[in-house]
Amino acid sequence: MAVALSRRTVAKNALSQLGTFALSGGSKAIAAIMVARTLGPKGMGTFSLSWTLAGTLAFVAVLGLDNRLIRELARTRDPRELERSLPLACLLGLIFGGLLTGIPALTGVHSDAAQALAAAGGFVAVSAPILIFRATFHAREKMEYETVTCVVEGAVALIAVAVALGAGFGVGGAMLGLTAGRVANLILCLVLYRRLWGPVRIEIAARRWLGLIHEGWPLAVSYSLTATFLRFDILVLAIFHPSAEVGMYGAASVILLTAPLVAVSFSSSLYPILAQAEGLDDEHLQSVFQKTSRILIVAALPLATGLTVLATPIAEMLFGSDFGHTGRYLALLAWILPFRFVNHLFGVVLAATHRARSRRLAAVALALIANLALNLMLIPTWGAYGAVAATIATELVIAGLLLAGIRPLRPILARPLVEGALVALAMTGVVLVTPGGIFPQLATGGASFAGGLWVLFLWLPSRGLAAFSATEQESAAAA
Template identity: 25%
Template sequence: MLKSEGFKKYFFNTSWLFFEHIVRLVVALFVSVYVARYLGPDQYGLLNYSISFVALFSAIATLGLDQIVIRELVKDRNKRDSLLGTAFVLKVSGAVLAIAILAVGVQFTSNDLFTNLLIFIIAAGTLFQSMNVVDFYYQSKVQSKFSVQVKFWTIMGISLLKVYSIYIGAPLLWFAFLVLLENIILASGFFLIYNLKGLSIFSWHFDLDMAKSLLKSSWPLIFSGIFIGIYMKIDQVMLKEMVDTQAVGLYAAAVKLSEAWYFVPTVIMTSFYPAIIEGKKISDEIYYQRLELLYGTVVWLAILIALPITFLGDWVIQILYGIDYVGAASVLKIHIWAAVFVFIGVANSKWLIIENLEKFALYRTMIGALCNVVLNLMLIPKYGIEGAATATVISYFIAAYLSMLFIGPTQKNFWLSTKSFNLYILFKNLLRFLNERKI
C-alpha cells in the first residue's frame, strides 16, 4: 500500500503532466485551427495526409521500446546508462529502417513529387525522436516535470513560428519543415535538461545482450504499433486515394479536435504506471483495485468529453474553423466516441506489458487494423468522410475492447474493462482509495 507521501508524489507528477498537456492542447489546438484556416481544406488535407503516411511507419522507428524501457528502469535503476544507451542506438537504427521502408511505400501511391517531398521532410524527424529515451528515464522516476518543461517550451516556440509563418505568408512546404524542426528542438531540449541535472549521455553505452533482451520483449509491440498506426491513420491515407485532399482536410480538422483529448489516459497511466507495478508486488487485490479505479476513471472521462461534443459539434466546427470546414461537423460527432475505446486501449496496453502479454497487443491491433481497412473500403465510397469516421469507431471498439473476450489470457481484462462502465464500482473504488490514504 502506498503511503500518503507516495500518493502525493504521483499526484504531483500527474499535476505536472496535466498542466503541460492542457497548455499544449489549448495552444496546439488554436494554432492548428489558425493553420487550417490559412491553408484551406485542400492544402491542409495534403499536409495531414503526409503526416498520416509517415505515422504508418513510425512504430518501426520506436521499435516498441518505450514502455519496456520504463519497466526495466523501474525494476533496476543501476542499469540506467546501459538501458538508455542501448535503447537510443536501437531507436536510431529503427528510424533509419523506417525511412527506408517508407521510401519503398511511396512507390505504391499516386503521389506527385511535391507530396513525396513533404513526406520525407516530416519523416526525417523520426531520427531525432530517439532522444526521448531521456523522457523514459524521468517517467520511471516519477519526475515528469523535467520532460514537461522541455515539451512545453518546444510547443510554445513552434506555435509562435507557425503564427509568424502565417503572418509572412509562408508556403505549405515550410509547415512540413516546422514538423521536422519541432523534433530537432525537442531532442536538443532533452539533451540539455539531462546534462543540466548532472547526468551525461556520453556515459551511455550499448549492450548487445541487453539489446537482444529488449527486442525479445518489444517485438510484439513493434508489430502492434504498426497496426495501431494503420487503424489510427489509414483513414486519412485512404480518403486521399479514394476521394481527394479536400476530404482529408475536412476529416483532419474534425479528428484534430477529437484526438486532442487522447492525452488524458496517457497522462494518468504514465504517472501511475509505477504505482500499478508496485501494487502487483504487494498483492493481487491491491493490484486489481488500482486497475479498476484507473479503468473506471478513464472511461467516464471519455464519456463526459464525448457527450457535449456530440450535441455541440456543428457550433464548435463553425466557430473554430469557419464556413469552409462546416462539413467536418458530422465527422466530429461520430469520431469523438472513439475516445471511449481509445482510453480503454491505453489502460489495457499497460496491463498487457505488466503481465508480459505483449504478444496479445499484437493480436488485437492486427484485428483492429484489418477491420478498419475493410470498413473503410466498404463505407468511404458510400458515405465519404462520415463513413471513415464510423469505420474508425467500430474498429477501435473491436480492437481495444471486444477482441479481449475472444483471447483466453485477456478475458479477465475484458470483464475488468466492462466493469469500468459501472459508476457504482468506480465510486466504491475511489472512496476506498481516498480512505486508505486518509485524504
C-alpha cells in the same frame, strides 16, 4: 506489488502527463488549425496526410525500445540500458525518416504533398532519441521533465509554423516548423538527462541489438498496430477522395485525437508503478484498475455528449466556416471517446504486465485486421462517413478484445455509467439554455462538467468520510 501506490506520486505523474499530452497534442492541434485557416480544406488535407505518416512512423521507428526501457529501468535503475538502446534508436530513426525524406528524389514528384512528406522525415528522425530520453524520465517518475520539454517544443513549433505559413511556404513549411520544435525538445532532453542520470554515454554493441529488438518487438508491434488503425482512415481517404474531404475529416480527427488527452495522461502515469505488478491477479493492480476505470467512464460520457451537441459550432469556431461538414463527422465520432478512454487503460495494464503483453498484441492485431477491412470496404463508396463507421466499429472490437485480454480484471460498469449519464444530462441542459453562442455555452458546459465531477469524486466522498468519523466518535463516547 513491490512498491505501494502513492496518491501523491500518481497525482504528480498524472498532472505531468496531462501537461505533456496537452502541450504536445495541443501544439499540433493549434498548428493544424493554423494550416486550415490559412490554406483551407485542401491544404488541411495535405497536412493531415503528412502529419499522419510522420506521427505514425515516429512511434513505429524505435521498435518498442522506449517502452522496454521504461520497464527495465523501473526494475534495475541501470543507466547502461540507455547506453545500449540509444544508438540503435538513432539508427532506426534515420532509416525510417529517410524513407519519407527520400520520396521526392525517388519519385521525381515535387508537389506540395511530396515536399511535406520530405519535411516529415526530419521529424521522424529527431523523434527517435527523444522517445528514448523520455523513457528514462518515466522510469525515474520524473514526468515533469517531459512536460518541460513539451513546453519548449510547443512554443518553438508554433512560432516556426506561423512564420512558415506567413512567408507562404505552405504545408511543407508547416512540417518544417514542427520539426524545428522537435529539435528544441531533443536539446533540452540532453540537458535534463545529464541532470538526472549524469553524462550521456554511448555503447555501440551491435551484437546486442538483435536481443534488444527481440525484447521490444511485442510492444513495437502492438503500438505500431494501434498507431496504424488510428490513422489508416486518413490514408485510405486520401487515396480515393479529394484533399478537401480529407481535410474536413482530418479536422474532426484532430479534435478526436486531442480530446482524450486527460484519459491518456492519467492512464499513462500509472505505467511505471503497474510495471512492478507480478500479474493481472495482483490485488493492488485490481484496486487501481477499478478506481481508474470508474473515473474514465464517468468523465467520457459528458465529454462525448458535449461534442455531439456543439459539434458544428466548435468545428467552425476552430477551423473556419468552410469546415461545416467537419461538425457532422465530429458529432458521430464523439461516441468513440468512452471506448477510447477505457481501451487505453486496458492497453496500459496489459503492456505494463510483462506476462500479458502477448494478449495485448493479439487484441490489437485482430482489431487492425478489422479496421483495415472496414476502411477498404466503406471509404471508397461512402467517403468520410465510411471512415466514421469503420472507426466506431473498430473501437467496439478493440473494447471487446481487450476486455477479454485483461481477465481476471473486470471494470465496474453500472455505477459509472449512471453517474456519467447524470452529469451529461445536467451539462446538456445547462448548455441548451445558455444564450450568446458557442463561447458562453462552452464556459457553462465546462463549469457544469467540472462541478459534476467535483460532486462525485470530492464532495460526496468527503461527506461520507465525515459521517463515518462522526459515527465512530459517537460509538466511542457511548462505550
